[in-house]
Amino acid sequence: MWQLGEPWWELLLRGSVVYLVLFLLFRLSGKRQVGQLTPFDLLLLLIISNAVQNAMVGSDSSLPGGLLVAVVLLAWNFALSWLASRSRKAEVLLEGRPEVLIHDGRIYTEVLRRNHLSLDDLNAALRRQGIFHPDDVAFAVLETNGGISVQARQKA
The missing domain is CATH 3.30.240.20 (bsu07140 like domains)
Structure with a gap:
C-alpha cells in the first residue's frame, strides 16, 4: 500500500504525457460547457478516464503513487491556467478565441x-x-x- 510499484519519475512522466495529450485532444474537439454535455459526451469522459488510468500509473496501485499522479495532474492544470492568465498568446493557444x-x-x-x-x-x-x-x-x-x-x- 505504501510502496511505489513504479519509479516516482515514471509516474510524473506518465501523468504529464496523459494530461497533455488529453488536453490537446479535448482542445481540438471543440468548445462545450459541462452543462451542455450530452449523454454520449459523459459516457466518453467516463470511458476515457478508465482507459487512461493504467497509462498513468502502470502497475503501481500504491496510495503514494495515486496521490503523486493526482498532484501531477493538478500541477499541470494550475500551470496552464497560470500561463493563460499571464500571456494573451498562451490564453488564445490554450483556450481559443470567442x-x-x-x-x-x-x-x-x-x-x-x-x-x-x-x-x-x-x-x-x-x-x-x-x-x-x-x-x-x-x-x-x-x-x-x-x-x-x-x-x-x-x-x-
Whole structure:
C-alpha cells in the first residue's frame, strides 16, 4: 500500500504525457460547457478516464503513487491556467478565441460546424436568452468556455 510499484519519475512522466495529450485532444474537439454535455459526451469522459488510468500509473496501485499522479495532474492544470492568465498568446493557444455565431441575424454555419454545434444547440441557447428567432439577434458569440452570449437587436 505504501510502496511505489513504479519509479516516482515514471509516474510524473506518465501523468504529464496523459494530461497533455488529453488536453490537446479535448482542445481540438471543440468548445462545450459541462452543462451542455450530452449523454454520449459523459459516457466518453467516463470511458476515457478508465482507459487512461493504467497509462498513468502502470502497475503501481500504491496510495503514494495515486496521490503523486493526482498532484501531477493538478500541477499541470494550475500551470496552464497560470500561463493563460499571464500571456494573451498562451490564453488564445490554450483556450481559443470567442467566435461569432450570428451577426445581424445571419447564422455562420461554418463556425457552427467547426465547433460541432448544431442549429438545435444554437436555437436552445437563443431561447434561454428569451430570443426565439435568429433574425432578432445582433450578435451571438461562442465563448471560450463553451457558453453562448447573445445580444438582441434593438427594437425600432
